[in-house]
Amino acid sequence: MFKILRKIPLNPTVTKMVIEAPLIARKAQAGQFVILRASDDGERIPLTIAGYDREQGTVDIIFQLVGATTMELNALNAGDSIPDFVGPLGRATEIAGLKKVAIVGGGVGCAIALPVAQALHEAGAVVHSVVGFRNRDLVILEDEFNACSDKVCMMTDDGSYGTKGLVTNALEQLITDGNVYDEVIAIGPVIMMKFVCQLTKKYNVKTVISMNPIMVDGTGMCGCCRLTVGGEVKFACVDGPDFDGHLVDFDEAMKRGAIYRDFEAAKREETCNLFKKEVK
Numbered sequence: 359m360f361k362i363l364r365k366i367p368l369n370p371t372v373t374k375m376v377i378e379a380p381l382i383a384r385k386a387q388a389g390q391f392v393i394l395r396a397s398d399d400g401e402r403i404p405l406t407i408a409g410y411d412r413e414q415g416t417v418d419i420i421f422q423l424v425g426a427t428t429m430e431l432n433a434l435n436a437g438d439s440i441p442d443f444v445g446p447l448g449r450a451t452e453i454a455g456l457k458k459v460a461i462v463g464g465g466v467g468c469a470i471a472l473p474v475a476q477a478l479h480e481a482g483a484v485v486h487s488v489v490g491f492r493n494r495d496l497v498i499l500e501d502e503f504n505a506c507s508d509k510v511c512m513m514t515d516d517g518s519y520g521t522k523g524l525v526t527n528a529l530e531q532l533i534t535d536g537n538v539y540d541e542v543i544a545i546g547p548v549i550m551m552k553f554v555c556q557l558t559k560k561y562n563v564k565t566v567i568s569m570n571p572i573m574v575d576g577t578g579m580c581g582c583c584r585l586t587v588g589g590e591v592k593f594a595c596v597d598g599p600d601f602d603g604h605l606v607d608f609d610e611a612m613k614r615g616a617i618y619r620d621f622e623a624a625k626r627e628e629t630c631n632l633f634k635k636e637v638k
Contacts, residue, residue, distance in 0.1 A: 359439035360394075363416060368498040371423045372466055373432050374408070380415030382407075382445045388473040389451030389568065389600055392417065393576045395442040396431040403427050404573045404595070406470040407446060417445075420469035420498075447576045448599050451566070453477055456540045458484040460532060461507070462525050462554055464546025465491060470568055471545040472499050472506075479506035486537065487511070488528045490546075494519035525550065526557050533561050541566060544603060548612050555603035567603035569594045571611065585611050 364376040382392065391406045409418035421428050434440070451474050453459075459478050463471030468489050478485050487503045490513040497519055503510050511528040512520030521528065529542070542565040544554040551567040558565040574580040576595045583594040588605035592598065 359441055360443040361439050362434055362436050365434075365436045368420065369496050371496070372420060372469075372498055373423070374418060374420045374469075375431075375434075377417050377419060377440065377443060378415060379417045379443055379445075382443070383410045383412050383415050383417050386410040386417060386446045387450035388453070388477040389470075390446035390448045391570075391576075391599065392419065392443055392445030393447060393573070394419075394431075394440055394444070396427055396434065396440060398441050400430060401427050402442070402574055402576075404447075404570065404576060406568070406570070406599075407473065408469045409473055409476075417443075420466065422466040444576065448595060449597070451477070451543070451568075451600055453481055453483070456481075456483050458537070458539050459486070460529060460537070460539045460542045461485060461487045462529055462542060462544040462546070462550075463487070463489045463503075464525055464544075464550040465496065466498070467546030467550075467568075468499050468503070470570075471543070472502055474543055474545070475503065476506045484508050486532060486539075488513065488525045488532070490514070490525040490528075490550075491519075492516065524553075526553050529554065530557055533558075533563065539563055543567075548608055551603060551606075552608035552612075555606070555608070559604050565603040566600050567606060568599045569601060569606070569611065570599060571614065585614070 361378040362375050366374040386407050391404050393402050393404050405419045408420040461471050461475045475485050485507045486509045487507040488511040491497050492515045513523050513528050542558050542563050544551045545568045555565050571583045571594050573583045578593045578596040584591050586607040587601050
């Protein structure tokens with residue numbers, strides 16, 4: 359069992375938890391993930407490691423309430439325990455040799471982008487962070503990005519905070535202003551990463567993206583997380599989750615990601631009704 363030490367709401371739909379997991383904390387690196395179950399008979403879901411403290415033996419996870427399992431997980435509180443918490447899984451983000459990098463995060467994807475930005479900052483790289491949200495109420499981790507970035511561009515779709523526009527608007531402005539990046543690292547909704555890659559391809563800037571498809575075992579055996587990269591089949595859990603964004607078949611990835619949408623919606627509704635009955 360893995361004890362929840364702290365539970366912090368970041369906005370109305372996003373929660374941060376600090377989990378006691380010393381063995382995972384000892385080996386964790388930016389870009390890796392864990393697979394957990396919120397209950398003994400629950401489904402397995404992947405969540406990126408949003409932070410870790412080797413001395414304290416803790417691992418941070420940040421998740422959005424989008425489905426039945428994340429709702430079940432959010433029903434737990436500090437002092438409760440998670441039965442299964444496996445990791446670190448996947449390949450760590452490669453940061454060696456990078457001197458100047460643009461980090462692009464969209465929505466809850468910023469929770470994945472943050473530890474990468476922090477690792478680059480600690481390695482001495484110049485970090486420009488572009489983070490985007492739909493509106494002011496959904497902004498998360500602003501102070502943390504400011505602490506590890508040489509420049510932060512805060513974007514909101516409706517202009518209620520920061521600058522109105524998309525992350526691609528801010529990234530293109532940075533590039534045309536004369537910033538030469540060794541690499542752009544984009545993490546967020548698949549459609550956002552697709553358009554970031556279309557932009558960076560135009561300017562011939564290497565771009566790495568982090569994929570988070572449907573996943574079951576996290577060891578490459580189930581094949582659920584397969585995607586096409588450069589015409590070859592890859593598995594996000596063992597070959598990634600980071601890939602060369604200019605080689606990823608985003609349209610295929612989005613189509614595969616929608617396969618269980620109806621089932622997920624029904625399961626979420628079922629879980630909502632269950633929680634309502636328990637409250638009554």
